[in-house]
Each structure stands twice: as C-alpha cells, then as structure tokens.
Amino acid sequence: MTGLLVTGIGVVAPTGVGVEAHWSSLVRGEPAIGPIEGFDPARYGVTLAGQVRDFDPEAHVAPQLKVQTDRWTWMSLAAATLAAQDAGYEAPEDAYATSVFLAAGSGGNEFSQHEIQGLWAKGPKSVGAYQSIAWFYAASTGQISIRDSYKGPSGVVVSEGAGGLDSIGWARRVVRRGTPAVLVGGTEAGVTPYGLLCQVTSGRLSTATAPEDAYKPFDRRANGHVVGEGGAILLLEEPGAARARGARQVWGEVAGYGATHDAHHHEAPAPDATQYARAIRLSLADAGLTPDDVDLVVADGAGVPELDALELAAIGDVFGGRTTPVPVTAPSSWSGRLMAGGSALNVATALLAMRDGIMPGTAHLDDPVEAPGVDLVQHSRAQRVETVVVLARGYGGFNSSLVLRPHREGTS
C-alpha cells in the first residue's frame, strides 16, 4: 500500500485554534472543558462542554459565505485553510488533483434549529434560501470544494465518533485510484439547544458539574463523557506528488488502517472486544508492523466504565504479549468528545506527539483502573514516540484503527 503523507494540519478545537495552540494546551494539561456558554442547559442535567471559545468566524469566513452556513462549516472552512497554510499547499493547475473527504456526524445544528423553529412558529415562508445547503451532512465538503476550487472526487462518511479515521480510510482508496492530494477529517458544532438534547439521549454523558469529576476515561470514577465542538482537517498527499511540489514538511505517514463493526446491538457494545481488537490487528497488518513496533496508543477513551473496560481489553488482547506495557493515552479528555471531529483531532495530536517525543496525558486520570499490560499515561511525559496507533469508536459499534509512523525518504 502507498504510504500517504500528512503534510498539513488545521485545528479548530476547544484546546485551541491552530495546531500549536492546541498542542501547548495539551502538553501543559489545560482543561478546555467548562460550563456551557451560549444557552442555559439547566434542563438537561448536563452543565459542561468543550466549546471553542477563541474562534472568531469573521477572521476565517467571508461575510457572504458566513450567512449561508452553520458554525460547523465555519470551523471546517477555517480548519481547511489552516491545513493548507500549514502544508504550504496551493491548489495545482489541475483542479481535479485535490479532493475533500470529510466525516460528519450532526450537520448544521444551530442553523437548522432556527429554520425549523421559524417554520413551525410562523409558516413555510419564514424558511430562508440557505437552509437547503446549510444543514445537510455534505455542506462543509461542498463549501470547501467551491471556495478552494477543488474538483477531485469527494465524499462524506458518517460513522459517529469513528468518522475522522474513516475519512482517511476512504481517502487512501481515492489516492490509489489516482488523486494525489486529499483533505480529510471534520468538525462538529452540536453544543446547541437541540443538538445537545439529542446527544444527551445517548445516556453516555456525565452529569458532573466540576470538570475534574466529569470526563475521566480509564479512571475508577469514570461516569460518562462531556461533549464538545470543533475538530481538525488534515492534508494527505501521495509521496511523489508531495516531493514534486517541494512540500516543506511531512508530519508523518499513514501506514495502516482497519475498520470493523460489532454488529451486536443497535446501541449496546458487544460484550467482548473481539471486533475492536480485530480492527487494531487489521491496521497493524496493513502497515506491515507488529504490536512491538508501537510506541503509543491514542485511545478512544469513552469515559463510560463498560466502554473503557472493553477498550482496555482490546488493547490488552493485541499488545498483551509485549515485554513492556504499551503506553495508552486519551487526549479527548481535555477537549470533550467531538464526535467525528474528535477522531480527526486525535490524529493531529498523535502527529504532534511524534514530532516532539512527548506523550500527552489523560485529563483527571487520578485513580486508574486495573489495566494489565497497559501503561496508562496520566501526565504528559517525554518519551520516544515514533509509531502510533489511533483508535476510534462510533456509537452503535463502529471500530476503527489507524497506524501512523515517521516518514523516511525511500521507505514508501
């Protein structure tokens, strides 16, 4: 398989806007979760979220485009620009040479709520001309393609929290079929009155009011997760094309990918971690690597005791035969779970860890659960990080695993 190169990263997340802001926040261990702003969530039994507080849409989105689009698309447009800038990427003369393959989970929440509200309160004529293009799951992909003149094949995947990794999985197929550059990842903006209500019904949100008590993956007091907004978009390039345009940096190489489904129940996870472990094994086999080659696992980190136990079982199943326990961290604990945006953000985080040789810690992991064969990373630490496995799960049983490794000239 062609090793795809990550040449640019754009982050718009609760932990920061821009890749360096996000990373320094993580390394310093600054929780980005706080009381919900923008509306009063008192009725939900949930008070916390990871919101992107320092995002100024005017700084990233032209006024005529801003009125046509929802906040999730503003964030996608911003993240796509940041990724292209980070890569020094300018659209080549062949407009078909660049693609957009994003993950989406919830579409244009606030925009759509506003229009449905108007429809039912005042009638059909109150629905504006942009509803048809603002809320649907392909809105951000279409708008990026139009703004940046990218005419390559495009796609949108929905697999809840696993989407960010699955967009990369699809992008690899596109590159195999001849498109040299693909934007992947995604953002979400579901911390809105109706969007939050929908997410609350998953029954997986923490009702704690203090951030240190709320989203605590792998801790004995884990009691659910905190939702968030934002995400990341990354530029992937075929190595020859990246070299030919003189790409100024390579963050790393996408070496392997695997995806499975529990196919067990419409909401409950499978009682064992067989399919989750199989996704990890598929990705390692795809990369031609063994569990011993892996320096760090960036976990899904659901924060729900049963789901945490299953994830540790899957990791233990794959990595249990090593002589040294595999380091595992769950950086989503700092930002909240961003659905499709979260797994994309974890890929960005993994590449930053590889660059600096720093493993970011897991927020509020005060009293780790028993995890044989696993080295849970409580606090950021300097340690060799070359090969990383990024894991993600989607509600309903989606399991995805991605392998990243450093790019060495001549190895791909």
Next chain:
Amino acid sequence: MNATRRRVVITGIGVVAPGSMGREGFWDMLTAGRTATRRITFFDPSRFRSQVAAEVDFDGRAQGLTAHEVFRNDRFVQMAMVAADEAVADSGLAFGTGDAPDPDRVGVTLGSAVGATMRLEQEYVAVSDAGTHWLVDPRYASQFLHQALVPSCGATELAVRFGAHGPATVVSTGCTSGIDAVGYGSQLIEDGDADVVISGASDAPISPISMACFDTIRATTGNNADPEHAAKPFDARRDGFVMGEGSAVLVLEELEHARRRGAEVYCEISGYANRCNAFHMTGLRPDGVEMAEAIRLALDQGRIDADEVGYVNAHGSGTKQNDRHETAAVKRSLGPTAQRISMSSIKSMVGHSLGAIGSIEIAATALAVQRGVVPPTANYEVPDPECDLDYVPNTAREQKVDVALSVGSGFGGFQSAIVLAHPSRRTP
C-alpha cells in the same frame, strides 16, 4: 488497474419505492410507465408552494419489522431494513446458517442525504412546543434522538441485522449519496477489504421542513393542479423536481465469490467515479464539464469505450438547469454515441428521493441490463431544443444493453457516474 483486479457484481436487489411493492412491483411500474406522484398526504401541504410528492405507502410492521425496530428508527432506516431484507433474500446468501459468508468479510455502505430529518422535525415540534421555545424541553424527547441526529445508525441496523463485521459506514454526499455509497462499497471489495457488501441508500424527506427549504429556492415543481404528471424531465414544460422517498439496497459481491456459490449475477459494476464542479452549492454551469469527466473516468476504469454504452439512466431531476447540464455532459463524454443511446429518467415516475434515488436508479439500471428492457421517461410531450437526445418517451423499450451508465448530480456540486455491464459482455 492491473490484471489481478478484483471484480464486483450485483447478486441481489431490494427496492422500496413509491407506487409499488418490492423489486418486481417497482419494475412493473417502471416498464408500464406509471407515475406515483400525488398530492401530499403526510401533512396538509396547502401553505406550501410545492404540494406534490411521490410517497411510499409504507408499513414497516407489514413488511416484517418488529415493533421495537419501528419504534426506535426513523422511516429512512426502516425502509433501508426492508430493502436490505429483500436484497439479501434475492442474493441467496444464507446469513444465519452454516453456509453464511464469513461475517468478517461482509461490509455495509448506506447512503442518505438527509438521514432522519423527518423524526428530527417531529421531535422538535414536541420539545419546542411547535417552535415556541428555543430552549427545548427534554421531558418531551424520545430516548432515540441521538440515533436520529447521527444517521450512521442506519449502517448499524443493517450490520446488526446480518451480523456483518466488516467495514460499515453511512455515505452522505447529498443527492449523489446513493451512487457514492455503492461506489464506495465496490471499492471495499476491489481493495480486498470485503467479499460482500450490503450497499444502497435511503431517504424519507417528505416533511414540512424539507418541502419548505426547496420551496424557497424553487427547486421543486409548482404544478399542483396535475400531480400525476408533475414530474417532466427533459420536457420543455418542466418546472422543478417532485420530492420522493424510498430505498434500494444491493448485494455487491466479489465475482469469484459469487461464482463459487453459483449465484445469479445481475451485472458487473465496471467503473465508478465522482467529481466536484467547485462552482456553486445549487447552481450548474450548462456545459456539464465535470459530470462528463466523471463519466469518462468511470468508463476508463472499466476499460469501456464510449460506443459500447447503450443506456444512460439519467439524473433527470426535471429542473431547467439540471436537464440541460446533463444532456451536455452526456454529449461531451460519449461523443457521437450520445445520439444513439437511450436515456431516461425514472424520477418522472418515482420522484426525486434525494440521496436514495441514486441507488434506486442503479437498481433500475441493473434490471434494465439483466432484462433487456429500458424504462421510459414518463410525461414527456414537448421537446426542448436544449435537450435533444432520445429520452425514451413514455413507453418502455426492448433493447439489449451490454453497458449502461447511471449518473447523478447533487447540491454541493457533486457529480457521480457508475457503469454497469451485462455479465455476458466480453472483457477486452
């Protein structure tokens, strides 16, 4: 592509379409040239500009779903489950028995443009007290709203239904979702990540918010006086599409896998490609350049010459701009062959079910290839000088089809094309 390329065939088809029951009812309706468009019955449409739709008389319980399945799922998921049951039964794959395919090698790709929009709207009416409160009241919410918000639940329901442990996802590229989901499903097989993929699309958008948002941009028809003849693709009198709903699910299978078990093959999926116009979210340039590019690439992938194409199942939505754009794209990509092909739009009969229609049209195209009959474009009376191809007016046509194209175009600028070939077509 090299000589060891894994080939993908269709071995099962299931359809939930307006005006008919199941795959054979759908085919009978298409070949009879019968339309399923009518005045909207799901809600009182009198305050809307467009009051016509192609509705499915759908009853999940009567189609074999359990009360739990109906209760927890939006209509789009229910229709996909029913279509998938029919497709799997049709394929002869014995899920749940000792002869079942390896579950780790079975994937799911389900397209949907707008997911559970109907349920999200109905629930919103309850929790906001009909748009009175911006801060909604959780006490009136159903417990299944998370699934309604995130349409990947549709892929989950199908994976659970058949115990499919392979890659699963929902594909949501607006009105090309149905083609892209099948295209992605075939890529999973070509790339060796699955041997069987349950692949299709579903949408149930006939709800006030969907009708209102297409009203304001005048994309839907205003011809409320004569609902049965409201959808007029390629006709000079066309004035917009008629909203539809439904689902089609296909069983995609690796050719050798199908051969080994002696499965009947409808056709091969010989090529798939999509491109973006990077022009406008809803507008189309009349030249059709990007759709032509998608068609050319899809044919290239199957190493098929333009002059082998006998039938084009058109997007043919019946908007002024689409039908002109598409006619230009077909001429541009097929050259002189465009003058010889049959090209028809089944949206004239079953309406435009957004993301679902791509898969419904692939189902129709596969049946046309298998049975040597091309479905017509209904309501075609007045030629438009800008749409000057053979649109198979009003009456189905017996025609042996070796190679057919199904194409789609969607909001966001997406243009998709898929190529189906008769199993007896000799590969060069």
